[in-house]
Amino acid sequence: MLVKVYGSAVFGVEAQTISVEVNVDQGIGYHLVGLPDNAIKESNYRIAAALQNNGYRIPGKKITINMAPADLRKEGSAYDLTLAIGILSASGQMKSEHVDRYLIMGELSLDGKLQPIKGALPIALQAKKDGFTGFILPKVNAMEAAVVDKLDVHGVESIEEVIHFFDLGKPLPKTAIDLKEQFYKNQDFPDFDFMDVKGQESIKRCMEIAAAGGHNIILIGPPGSGKTMLAKRLPSILPPMTLQEALETTKIHSVVGKVKNVGLMNQRPFRNPHHTISSAALVGGGSYPQPGEISLSHNGVLFLDELPEFERRVLEVMRQPMEDREVTIARARFTVTYPSSFMLVASMNPSPSGYFNDPDAPVTSSPMEMQRYLGKISGPLLDRIDIHIEVSPVPFDKLSNESKGETSAEIRQRVVMARFIQTERFASFGHVHYNAQMNTKQIRKFCVLGESQKTLLKGAMERLNLSARAYDRILKVARSIADLANETEINESHISEAIQYRSLDREGWLG
Structure with missing residues (x-):
């Protein structure tokens, strides 16, 4: 008897329906074809034990299973439930007239319980797109799938529930x-608030500008000056995600199995990888490509603490995704593209000792040592960072001051207004x-300068020896500063402030 059941394969952030054809005939043998990986080939052992422990069995006949399209590589243990239901239906151990209306996925434990996918x-x-009536999957993943409307999502805990549903008509719970x-639940960040930061008003201003325009930012300062503390609070002033952004972000995290019992992600992600990370882990990859940290931080913040400690080749692979806001991973048989529109926030010490030309510092570094240290970061990468800002240590009188600073909610309100303008x-x-996404043509259209602004910027370009990319970055930041001030034209004060935020271009840093 031939029966068709349906599963699905995920490539990149998109899925493709897989037709699992199960034929039970006279003879002996178990043949699984259609380019399955080792996890799928091993499924017959899990299926046999799960069925036996629930009063069923794999028939002692010739079983042929084809996973179509047969030229597409399938991977993972999530097809266990699909294969098991197909075998039971084809062998007549359960009714099969409604099986083809549902998409069925789940990994089986030996006792028949389902593991997450x-x-x-x-x-x-x-x-939903392919017209299935419902989706049967492990209960722990049901909230995540229930985000999709007009599709019956049935979260189950064991294969027995699925068998009784098809064989006896016992209803399954709908999620x-x-x-x-x-979407609107818990959009605040109670644990991280800018009012906890003592002093550092100029740095808070930089973070506000970065959030308003979606600009990349690097913080340079000695140990203990508050770089990490400031970076962790940046998501608290970013605008709330739109529903479309929430769906995009949830899809990416779903692919790597990081969304369980949550449903829709409504907070912007904040990723903080360790400096020993590999290039494949950062941008994505592997034999079966998975999203990397830059894609997991899509629509959020990627924080690289101690930037010079990262391997140079790891940092260099970020250059193209930072410009294109997507990363394409090519393999011999297929190519996948992951979105990677993130805000890069980096922090670093100015020298190996952490101090630069400070006579009161416990350890100092020479200018040559400092240049060698900063030389670990390439000029093209720094060019792609819009804002460079020095973070100074907070003096004791400000640390001991009991007065509270401006809250994240107050700063966020101004950021939201600036984003609305954009x-x-x-x-x-x-x-x-937002402004950071502008290309050259849009910069020329929306960042028009008068003669006095051009003269000011020309002098800074010649004095600091800035690149053409740095020129565009200054204009983008100036546009964000003007938006925060609710001004339609960019004036000299906006240009001057934007130029100040190119610390690493100034003489005395990189020479």
């Missing part, structure tokens, strides 16, 4: 969520939403 959200989106309620400005551009 990866990529539940993109699979659910594809199941449904209120998408709006889920949203209206770029309404006719599909992939541009």
Whole structure:
């Protein structure tokens, strides 16, 4: 008897429906074809034990299973439940008339319980697109798949529930969520607030500008000056995600199995990888490509602490994704593209000792040592960072001051207003939403300078020997400063402030 059941494969952040054809005939043998990986080939042992422990069995006949399309590589243990239901249906141990209406996925334990799967959200989106009545999957992933409306999502705990549903008509529980309620729930950051930061008003101003325009920023300062503390509070002043951004972010985290019992992610991600990270882990890759840290921080913040301690070749692979806001991973048989529109926040000490030309410092470094240390970071990478700012240690009188500073909510309100201006400005551009995403043509259109501003910027370019990319960065930052001030034109004060935020271009840093 031939039966078709359906599963799904995830490639990049998209899913493709897989047709699992199970044929039970006279003879002996178990043949699984259609380019399965080792995890799928081993599934017959898990399926046999799970069925036996629930009063069923793999028939002692010739079983042929084809996973179509047969030229597409399938991977992972999430097909266990799909294969098991197909075998039971084809061998007549359960009714099979409604099996083809549902997409079925889940990893089996030996007692028949279901383990979580990866990529539940993109699979659910594809199941709805392909017209399936429902999606049967492990209960722990049900909230994630329930984000998709007009699709019955059934979260189950064991294979026995699925068998009784098809064979006896026993209903399965449906998982449904209120998408709006889920989206607007817990959008604040109670643990990290800018009012906890003592002093550093100029740095807070920089963080506000960076958040308003989506600019990359690097903080340079001695140990204990508050670089990490400031960076961790940046997400608290970023605008709330739109529903589209939340869906994009949830899909990426779903692919790597990081969304469980959550549903829709409504807070911007903050990723903080260690400096020993490999280039594949940062941008994505592997034999079966998975999203890297830059994609997991999509629509959020990627924080690289102690930037010069990262391997140079690891940092260099970020250059193209920072410009294109996506990363493409090519393999011999296929190519996948992951989105990577993130804000880069980096921090570093000015020298190996952490101090530079400070006579009161416990350890000092010579200018040559400092230049060698900063030389670990390439000029092209620094060019792609819009704001360079020095962070000075906080004096005792400010540390001991009991007065509270401005809260993240107050700063966020100004950032949201600036982003609203940018949203209206770029309404006719599909992939541009804030100033940092502007290309050269848009910079020329929206960052028009008068003669006095041009003269000011020309002098800074010649004095600091800035590149053409740095010129564009200054204009983008100046545009964000003007938006925060709710001014339509860029004036000299905006240009002057933006030039100040190119610390690493000034003489005395990189020579």
